[in-house]
Amino acid sequence: SQTIHQWPATLVQPVGSPLSLECTVEGTSNPNLYWYRQAAGRGLQLLFYSIGIGQISSEVPQNLSASRPQDRQFILSSKKLLLSDSGFYLCAWMVGGRGSPLHFGNGTRLTVT
Amino acid sequence: AQSVTQLGSHVSVSEGALVLLRCNYSSSVPPYLFWYVQYPNQGLQLLLKYTTGATLVKGINGFEAEFKKSETSFHLTKPSAHMSDAAEYFCAVSATRGSYIPTFGRGTSLIVHP
Numbered sequence: 001s002q003t004i005h006q007w008p009a010t011l012v013q014p015v016g017s018p019l020s021l022e023c024t025v026e027g028t029s030n031p032n033l034y035w036y037r038q039a040a041g042r043g044l045q046l047l048f049y050s051i052g053i054g055q056i057s058s059e060v061p062q063n064l065s066a067s068r069p070q071d072r073q074f075i076l077s078s079k080k081l082l083l084s085d086s087g088f089y090l091c092a093w094m095v096g097g098r099g100s101p102l103h104f105g106n107g108t109r110l111t112v113t
Numbered sequence: 114a115q116s117v118t119q120l121g122s123h124v125s126v127s128e129g130a131l132v133l134l135r136c137n138y139s140s141s142v143p144p145y146l147f148w149y150v151q152y153p154n155q156g157l158q159l160l161l162k163y164t165t166g167a168t169l170v171k172g173i174n175g176f177e178a179e180f181k182k183s184e185t186s187f188h189l190t191k192p193s194a195h196m197s198d199a200a201e202y203f204c205a206v207s208a209t210r211g212s213y214i215p216t217f218g219r220g221t222s223l224i225v226h227p
Contacts, residue, residue, distance in 0.1 A: 006156075032213045043219035044203065051213060090156050098207035099145040099164040102215065104156030 002027035006091045006105030013112055019064075019078040021108050023091030026072065031093040033074040034102065035066055038088040050074060086112045115140050115208035119218035127226050132176075132191040134221050136204030139185060144208040146187040147215065148178055151201040160202075163187065174198070199225045 006023045013019060025031050035047040046059045048066035056066050063082060067075045074091055088109050092102040120135040138144055145164050149157040161172025168180040178189045187204060201222050207215040 044217045046214065049214060088154075092156075094213065098209070098212060098215070099162075101147055101149075101159045101162055102157070102205075104149075104158070106156045107154070109154065 002093075002103065004091065004093055004103060004105040006108060008108060009106065010109045011111070013081050013110065015083055015112055016080050019076070019081050019085070019110070021076040021089055021091075021110075023074045023076075023105055024072055025093045028072070028093070028095055030071060031095050033068060033072075034092040034094070035074065035076050036090040036092065038090065038107075040087070044090070048076070081112045083112050086110055115144070115206050115216045117204050117206050117216050117218040119202075119204050119221050121221055122219065123222045123224060125224040125226065126194045128196055129193050132189070132194045132198065132223065134189040134202050134204075134223065136178075136187045136189065136218060137185055138187060138204075138206040138208070140206060140208035142208055144206050145215075146178075146180060147205040147207070148172065148176070148187075148189050149203045149205065150174075151203065151220075153200075157203060160189070194223075194225050196225050196227065199223055 003026045032051050034049045036044045050056050050068045064078050088107050090107045091105040094100050094102050116139045118137045147162045148160040150160050151157045161170045163170045163180045171177045176191045201220045203220045204218040205215040
């Protein structure tokens with residue numbers, strides 16, 4: 001069966017520090033991969049998605065970046081965190097067409113202090 | 114273009130009462146529709162989905178939703194609320210041919226009172 005691993009579960013980082021969040025998927029190949037962010041009391045904001053290795057689409061201009069070094073690995077990074085980067089970060093995967101659901105990881109709670 | 118509107122950011126019900134969470138969508142092509150549930154500090158889980166065929170879709174945990182094309186709606190219901198149903202619920206639509214990006218509603222927080 002397919003599983004998705006996302007870590008760390010929680011993270012507290014000072015303003016200006018770097019960030020690296022990792023997500024890996026097991027049990028499937030060539031998935032579409034997604035990074036979402038939830039700010040407190042708000043909905044889901046799509047940050048990045050990828051339909052293949054090395055292919056990244058950015059939905060929102062910001063100081064975050066994403067990379068997909070392997071088929072089932074998706075990394076979210078920042079060189080210098082801002083207070084506004086605080087939030088709940090979710091990785092998700094999908095295989096198949098638009099009728100297929102997204103499968104989400106358990107998220108990372110990031111607090112920038 | 115596709116969009117989703119969830120009416121009511123918060124819905125409060127008593128345990129045992131009917132749950133009704135509203136979702137309206139806009140789409141220029143036949144949509145695929147989804148409901149997800151999110152418990153505190155967790156990711157989203159799929160409750161149910163509509164692609165084609167029967168318009169009444171049954172999901173997990175006793176939830177169901179009915180696709181009504183004429184009303185562009187996909188409301189989520191459950192006959193009897195349980196305390197464990199307290200969570201955030203998201204409606205999503207995938208209605209753009211060739212797109213891999215569903216559009217999510219802003220979510221509805223379901224509060225269940227004993």
